[in-house]
Amino acid sequence: MKIPQIKTERLLITIPKAEEACDILHYVNDNRMFHKEWDPPRTADYFTKEYWYEILQQNHNDFMNGHSAKFFIFDVERKNIIGHCNFSCFVRGCFQCCNLGFSLAENAQGQGFMYEALSAAITYVFDNLKLHRIQSNHLPHNYRSRNLLRRLGFVVEGYARDYLFINDGWQDHVLNSLSNPKITSI
DSSP, rough: OOOOOEEESSSEEEEGGGGGHHHHHHHHHHHHHHEEEEEEEEOOOGHHHHHHHHHHHHHHHHHTTTOOOEOOOOOTTOOOOEEEEEEEEEOOTTTTTEEEEEEOGGGGGTTTHHHHHHHHHHHHHTTTSSSSSEEEOTTTOOOOHHHHHHHTTTTEEEEEEEEEEEETOOOOOEEEEEEEOOOOOO
């Protein structure tokens, strides 16, 4: 299977090579404080080139083995990383499902980039990877994520108390999903 290069009018969505670890580290460090409210605790090695080199190698392996598609979002010229969208925990068989997590750089907020990226990435996941269901959850007070998921067609399925350890405490989450109407059998 070939690593996808998903292009939109303004963006390129792909799985970077391990040699691009410095670029990922730059994105992570630039947005460290901005993402803190939404992220799980990070160890010191998360903020190192070595960590990202290994993670990017693992992302390639996981994609090639059908376990995940962990994309980074670049501007169309591939000069700057503006975000990421991870489709992870693929379950095949009668479920055909994955989980979606995403983040956007602080300086890219409010410009429609994540909607543009996720619209294209979801189409790829449904049409090329043939998954039937994508689950994505958000903190109740994360109105940007809530509004984005609704705009993409996700439906609220429930509320999970103490769901994930985020920003130094167990946080409730709103549970959402999107189904692929094109997949009618396994």
